[in-house]
Amino acid sequence: MDVDRIAAQSQPYLLSLxxxxxxxxxxxxxxxxxxxxxxxxxxxxxxxxxxxxxAGMLEFVLGGLLMIGLFxxxxxxxxxxxxxxxxFIEHMPHSFFPVVNDGALAIVLCFACLFLAAAGSGPISVDALRR
Known part of the structure; x- marks a missing residue:
């Protein structure tokens, strides 16, 4: 089996996951x-x-929308x-370094969401059903 071919075929479904x-x-x-x-x-x-x-309201509502893949x-x-x-408000004032200021999760989630904003929802989503 060709690993690249398998990865390419599963990519849309892994995006949804x-x-x-x-x-x-x-x-x-x-x-x-x-x-x-x-x-x-x-x-x-x-x-x-x-x-x-x-922030909790945003995370609750928008996190729910992400889970079902709507908007x-x-x-x-x-x-x-x-x-x-x-x-920048909560972590950066404590230290410049994410490992010290406990901000690594915020950074990873920021860029995970930025990726999703560019890549979209994937095939298993309400967005896909709406198309």
């Missing part, structure tokens, strides 16, 4: 911030209209901006 898992991560953070489940100490004092609460490019673009904002 990547989109779903990325959305699931955002969705879980949104649920933790808004509904306090599971209870996470750092999200215990988050109120709905605080900066973290608004993927727009949702991913907004979430990419949210993660860039989160990195």
């Amino acid at each position: 990547f989109r779903f898992i990325t959305g699931l991560v955002f969705f879980h953070y949104g649920v933790a911030k808004l509904f306090k489940f599971p209870p996470v100490e750092m999200f215990a004092d988050v109120t709905p209209w605080s900066l973290w609460g608004i 993927t490019r727009l949702a991913a673009f907004i979430l990419s901006g949210e993660m860039a904002f989160a990195y």
Whole structure:
């Protein structure tokens, strides 16, 4: 079997899986911030209209849209901006280095969403059904 051929054939489906898992991560953070489940100490004092609460709303709603693949490019673009904002507001002031300021996840999610904004939703999505 030719590895390149197999990889090329599976790429669209792996894009759909990547989109779903990325959305699931955002969705879980949104649920933790808004509904306090599971209870996470750092999200215990988050109120709905605080900066973290608004971030939770974005993550909950747009993460859900990513999971089903609806308005993927727009949702991913907004979430990419949210993660860039989160990195520079929350992590960067502590240190320039992501390994020190605990901002590696924000960076990875920012660029994962930027990729999804460019690549789209893949074949297993509501967007694909709408076409």
